[in-house]
Amino acid sequence: MKVLVLSAHPILEASVVCRKLLAGIRREAGISVVDLYERYPDFNIDVPAEQKRLEAADVIIFQHPFYWYSTPAILKEWTDLVLEHGWAYGRDGTALEGKFLMNALSTGGSADAYGESGTNRYTIPEFLVPIAQTAALCRMTYLPPYVVFEGRRLERQALAETAGLFKDLLCGLRDDRVDPKALARYRLANNAVGKLYGPGAEGAGT
Numbered sequence: 001m002k003v004l005v006l007s008a009h010p011i012l013e014a015s016v017v018c019r020k021l022l023a024g025i026r027r028e029a030g031i032s033v034v035d036l037y038e039r040y041p042d043f044n045i046d047v048p049a050e051q052k053r054l055e056a057a058d059v060i061i062f063q064h065p066f067y068w069y070s071t072p073a074i075l076k077e078w079t080d081l082v083l084e085h086g087w088a089y090g091r092d093g094t095a096l097e098g099k100f101l102m103n104a105l106s107t108g109g110s111a112d113a114y115g116e117s118g119t120n121r122y123t124i125p126e127f128l129v130p131i132a133q134t135a136a137l138c139r140m141t142y143l144p145p146y147v148v149f150e151g152r153r154l155e156r157q158a159l160a161e162t163a164g165l166f167k168d169l170l171c172g173l174r175d176d177r178v179d180p181k182a183l184a185r186y187r188l189a190n191n192a193v194g195k196l197y198g199p200g201a202e203g204a205g206t
């Protein structure tokens with residue numbers, strides 16, 4: 001499958017986590033990375049070009065830091081403009097049918113903070129419900145998010161490991177080693193590592 005990564009970090013030069021995730025995949029064949037803030041510094045999004053890019057992709061990844069329990073602003077603007085009625089949704093809007101959508105994000109908050117008893121009260125998949133439903137409306141399958149919790153606090157080695165797992169996941173989807181339908185049964189894509197692919201792969205889901 002062809003993988004399209006739409007990266008949205010307003011200051012990528014100052015990023016630690018997103019930059020590391022992107023560095024691992026930038027030179028991979030069959031995986032294209034688009035830096036939305038670099039391409040559209042004035043938010044003047046080229047809708048036909050973005051739609052063409054989407055049509056050529058099978059898996060679409062929103063890659064971003066978690067900002068106010070959501071995406072940075074350009075991804076919302078991109079969604080508002082690019083996913084047009086009659087193209088992405090509606091009776092004749094079938095351009096995205098059968099494709100897959102996933103968020104790959106980094107947080108400042110810890111994994112413990114994201115749950116009923118944590119400071120943030122809700123899980124990451126709960127915060128991402130509007131994006132999951134956008135995918136459903138556009139007849140796409142929403143895949144569980146890949147989340148790097150507290151990435152800036154990770155030791156270099158641990159950060160490199162999580163970037164490596166992210167790369168394996170995308171390469172696995174690209175090469176049909178990871179079955180997206182099986183992946184969709186997991187709460188977080190991170191939990192599928194080693195179960196859907198890699199040593200001892202079984203494909204159970206949680």
Ligand SMILES: Cc1cc2nc3c(=O)[nH]c(=O)nc-3n(C[C@H](O)[C@H](O)[C@H](O)COP(=O)(O)O)c2cc1C
Binds near residue numbers: 064065
């Ligand atoms: C404007 C802004 C909003 C943020 N909102 C959240 C948030 O809602 N939840 C959270 O866990 N972290 C939040 N953070 C922390 C970032 O997610 C974190 O610094 C980032 O993911 C680290 O990745 P980077 O090194 O690629 O920038 C926020 C940071 C900024 C600047």
